[in-house]
Amino acid sequence: MWETLAQAVINGLLIGGIYALVSIGVTLIFGVVKIVNFAQGEFVMIGMYISFFLATQFGIDPLVSLVVSMPVLFLAGVLIQHFLIRRVLGPNDMPQIFLTFALSLLLLNLSLMLFSANYRTVHTSYSDAAWHIGGLYIPVAKLIAFAVAMALSGLLWVFLHTTDLGRAMRAASQNRDVAMLMGINPNRVFAVAFGTALALAGAAGSLLMPFYSAYPFVGQVFVLMAFVAVVMGTLGNVMGALIASLMMGVAESLGIQFVGADSGLIVVFALLLLTLAFRPSGLGARRGR
């Protein structure tokens, strides 16, 4: 019983690391640019396809292709922010919500047309490897993904706290107007925030590829988790999103283990609805929205 429980917790934490990369991106964009990027999951999908094609065409290991998917998506983020998002920033919610939503629909259906709905997998030497510690089973590919995800989150934290640009981003997320009065260039900060968020999504995609299938709808799973984690972890709060993502992973895994194989999502949604009912502004909230 305890072993099953510990195993479920480990499985949850490992996948929770990937959820964290997606959630941190969502919460970073929300904190700095003040919009919700509905298309975040589709950038995970694009990251996966980049790694898939590099692996099948050039034999590049998905973990190595991280150095391609992250810069490509960073650039995509800067361009999207500059040419699309910048035009709809204003007091009105409707254009922001439906622009990123349209982007999500567009990317999803374009990839459906280009790549078909088939599941694509990459088999690496470590895809099936696992460590056995005591009675516990730890798949190597997931452990690597978790470790890299945590390292990237740590790097982001260092960036946000020690560099001028990072401090400017945090300032902009705390109070945009005052930050601008202090001479922070909002367009530059927004572009970097959007690019960074998309690079994290791309990293999540590449890290997933050794043990997860790529298909056009794959991003939807991750973006739903991320939205729930971001609400639970208080909107715009990077550390909150990280902790909430790990919790979501564990909750989902416990649901699968003890309630039934198809109940992972029900547990997650139930958590969301409970959070909304009792702590609508998140677990670590200072102010509501």
Added chain:
Amino acid sequence: MQTSSNMKWLWLAIGAVVMLAMPQLVTSSFAIDIFIRILLFSFIGVAWNLMGGYAKQLSLGHAAYFGLGAYTSTIMQVNYGISPWIGMIAGGVVAMLASLPIGWLCFRLRGPYFTIATIATAQVLMLIFLKFRDFAWGAEGTTIPNLGSAPLMMQFEEKSSYYYVVLGLLVVGLWITHRIEKSWIGYYLVAIGEDEDAAEAIGVNAPKVKRDIYMISAFLTALAGTFYTQYIYFIDPATAFSFNVSIEAALVSIVGGIGTLWGPVIGTVLLETTSALLQSWLGSSVGGIQLTVYSLILMAVILWRPTGLIGFATDIYHRTARRKPARA
């Protein structure tokens, strides 16, 4: 004033005659099918628009009410032999009641997070109907027993009869919207949509107004669910709670003109015609083409004409109308 009002009635009368005569003039069942889709999604768009358009509560979870309406009438019909005409109203009431707790949860959030919460509620309902199979057939769904010609059970041999039913629904939806638009509640809704805090500050009871309009919107959406199930003779959780229903409800309103009486109708005509043309041109073999085109249209509207096609038309009208009297 008198003449413009007379003109309006004239246009309405011409429109009514054309709409009523349509199935007699067009006999191709492919075309009638497209007309029925246009009328159905116009009606769903009209229901969405009451809440999403006027009060700017941008829901992407209206499939919840579509599905509840569809399941209520189907369960009543298949298990108890009750006519879907009664089931339709019962479904509307069930949806209204469901909108109370759903609204209680979702209205705690504003803006994009309200939208996400509505997506989650529709998904939860779909998962519930997938899970409880003894209660509603689970993932396999069920077919509606075909009784041939049974108008009392909302089953017709002619497609044109379905056309008239859904036309009737749309007229009811437009009439309700028109009445609300002209009443104090309509102004309250617009005030909430512009700035909820400011509306509350001047004495609008925003939670109550939002709750009431959400109930009306849910009721109407559920009627569409019953109609659709009767029309295709089949129900399962994936069709009844399809995310595409939620998307299209919002899309047609935004493309046509959010928060306007005729916006959803005009948006549906554009989107459904485009989709039908694409389908006859490319065949249905290319997956994803329809939504690719929809999303491009949606992006174009948001970036260049956030007021939708209606706003575009009014701009042109004002520009040309202003020029004429200026020289007089």
